[in-house]
Amino acid sequence: MNKRQQTRKDNQQRILQAAEEEFGLHGFKGTTIQNVADRAGLPKANVVYYFSNKVNLYTAVLGRITRSWNDVFNRATAEDDPAEVLDHFIRAKIEQSVLNPRASRIFAMEIIQGAPHHKDYLRQYLRNWVRDRATVIEQWIAEGRMHPVDPVQLIFMIWATTQHYADFETQVLTVMNRGEYEAQDIDHIGDCVSTIILRGCGLEPPARSGQADQAPARP
Amino acid sequence: MNKRQQTRKDNQQRILQAAEEEFGLHGFKGTTIQNVADRAGLPKANVVYYFSNKVNLYTAVLGRITRSWNDVFNRATAEDDPAEVLDHFIRAKIEQSVLNPRASRIFAMEIIQGAPHHKDYLRQYLRNWVRDRATVIEQWIAEGRMHPVDPVQLIFMIWATTQHYADFETQVLTVMNRGEYEAQDIDHIGDCVSTIILRGCGLEPPARSGQADQAPARP
DNA sequence: GGCCAATATAACCGCATGGTCAGACTTTGC
């Protein structure tokens, strides 16, 4: 590869990374190009050189985030076992939330504000994604493999509960009087959420190594 | 009452109302004192006269919001029926979310940012509230009236799912291809969420007038 | 009525911000 193309790619990547951190920390309005530039170790004008303006940089960050989501549930078909699929989906999303809450928070702030820069994603991509996934769930229900529930609300519920641990991290940790999440938390939270939702859908939670229905994780 | 005291109270109230709307629309950083003043129909300097500065105004709004929350679950004791209590709590929160999403959104943005202006509320009030409510749930479990679940995570789950309809209103409506919530949505969503969570806790949902397990609300 | 405190508001200030620009420097293709 060209040296030009190389540094171009490198710098853009560094800027995007820095921007994601800043936007995640301070939101769109609260983030300044200068902050991003400082974090990326570049002069401000250079950031503008690559991304023209703030909105453009922001939408680039937003796009990078949403492009890599919901993968887990994507491959599931009506032939798969609903309990397995949902359990796996829930746990994957919780792991994402705990390990990289920043991405979830940026997205959350965008939606709370009314998705001023990302409406197309909702209208075009996400709506169809939900409908598509809903048909799979409907098939499971039609075959009597799970209780009848509104599939769309079920998806909302899974999103809400799992992303809560990222978006409301401060509240969760403060209420639990913890400094930060630990590895075991991923399992414990996954157990709790998965158990309730699956049971709520009339599904038996798949067998797991440790059982953790009741005990809250206390280090 | 004094005419002075009266106008004072009136103006403060008008400013708070306007501020809540602006903060709900644009967040803390995105809201300007000028916007608030315009919406309240007062000159900017007058807003500053009453609230000294922007942070002060913001925390006043925040305080007004949180002070009026979680009432429903407050009065429940271990003697009550868990299914009734949880069902009622879930439905009340969903109704709040649908009817006044703004308050929820302001609070959500504050927490997502790490609660920079409202940490005390989390540490002092909310943590104890959760612990207190958790003991009630634990008693229900000890008496075998519901499945063993981590009470704290259950509370998080109820918060997350119910507030989702306020905070992510845009996403929910867009995915469902609706313009705005309608009265019947409150019931339908309430049915779905309550059913799954209660069943997930091993509880039988209390009898309701209409049954709406499956059918998605389509106008 | 007359004095004082409370209320109201226009004009102003300093500062940070998004974005521009001219020009220096570097790489590429020939």
Next chain:
DNA sequence: GCAAAGTCTGACCATGCGGTTATATTGGCC
């Protein structure tokens, strides 16, 4: 080697912001 294209950056600008101040107006109270 050299010109063209691409990259980099300090200096600059206009704007909008939070907050102050000086001054005018109003209402309470004797």
